[in-house]
Amino acid sequence: xxxxxxxxxxxxxxxxxxxxxxxxxxxxxxxxxxxxxxxxxxxxxxxxxxxxxxxxxxxxxxxxxxxxxxxxxxxxxxxxxxxxxxxxxxxxxxxxxxxxxxxxxxxxxxxxx
Amino acid sequence: xxxxxxxxxxxxxxxxxxxxxxxxxxxxxxxxxxxxxxxxxxxxxxxxxxxxxxxxxxxxxxxxxxxxxxxxxxxxxxxxxxxxxxxxxxxxxxxxxxxxxxxxxxxxxxxxx
Numbered sequence: 511x512x513x514x515x516x517x518x519x520x521x522x523x524x525x526x527x528x529x530x531x532x533x534x535x536x537x538x539x540x541x542x543x544x545x546x547x548x549x550x551x552x553x554x555x556x557x558x559x560x561x562x563x564x565x566x567x568x569x570x571x572x573x574x575x576x577x578x579x580x581x582x583x584x585x586x587x588x589x590x591x592x593x594x595x596x597x598x599x600x601x602x603x604x605x606x607x608x609x610x611x612x613x614x615x616x617x618x619x620x621x622x623x
Numbered sequence: 624x625x626x627x628x629x630x631x632x633x634x635x636x637x638x639x640x641x642x643x644x645x646x647x648x649x650x651x652x653x654x655x656x657x658x659x660x661x662x663x664x665x666x667x668x669x670x671x672x673x674x675x676x677x678x679x680x681x682x683x684x685x686x687x688x689x690x691x692x693x694x695x696x697x698x699x700x701x702x703x704x705x706x707x708x709x710x711x712x713x714x715x716x717x718x719x720x721x722x723x724x725x726x727x728x729x730x731x732x733x734x735x736x
Binding site for chain 2: 514542553554555559561602604605607611612615
């Protein structure tokens with residue numbers, strides 16, 4: 511079955527520290543991968559996406575993600591976290607053969623001053 | 624450039640009642656998808672509308688129905704509300720075509736009492 515796993519429910523980092531949020535997917539076809547961010551009570555904002563080509567993709571707000579096909583992973587990274595990055599982060603996958611996105615259960619990021 | 628807009632933002636309904644949620648897609652988009660996000664979960668795909676037709680449906684009962692209008696706006700209707708229908712309902716729009724990036728609205732918070 512198609513699925514997305516975000517192993518970390520909560521992550522706490524200090525402001526200025528680096529960040530890595532993990533995402534693993536299980537999908538039969540070539541995946542299109544996304545990271546979205548959701549602030550409390552808000553909708554989802556697209557951070558970045560991978561369709562094909564360079565496996566390291568850059569997004570907004572200084573985020574990047576790396577697609578590793580051999581590990582079925584698409585981890586999100588940021589070199590230096592800001593207090594405003596505190597939010598919930600969702601990894602999602604789709605493919606050219608469907609109109610449905612499958613989302614992980616999210617990782618809630620807390621940033622310590 | 625207007626993004627995806629949804630109304631109402633919050634509403635409270637009683638079990639057994641019916642609710643209608645509305646969505647206007649991002650300018651230029653012709654496809655609307657609806658997702659349900661329960662507390663602490665990732666969004667779950669309800670269905671997608673294109674050319675005024677439902678073209679893919681997720682694992683939701685027939686109590687969930689929708690409509691798309693000629694101006695591409697959409698409605699989500701839920702009949703015979705259950706307590707478990709309490710959730711954030713997210714509308715997302717995109718260009719037609721599988722795998723295209725979807726952009727979310729702020730959502731409609733539905734509480735069923």
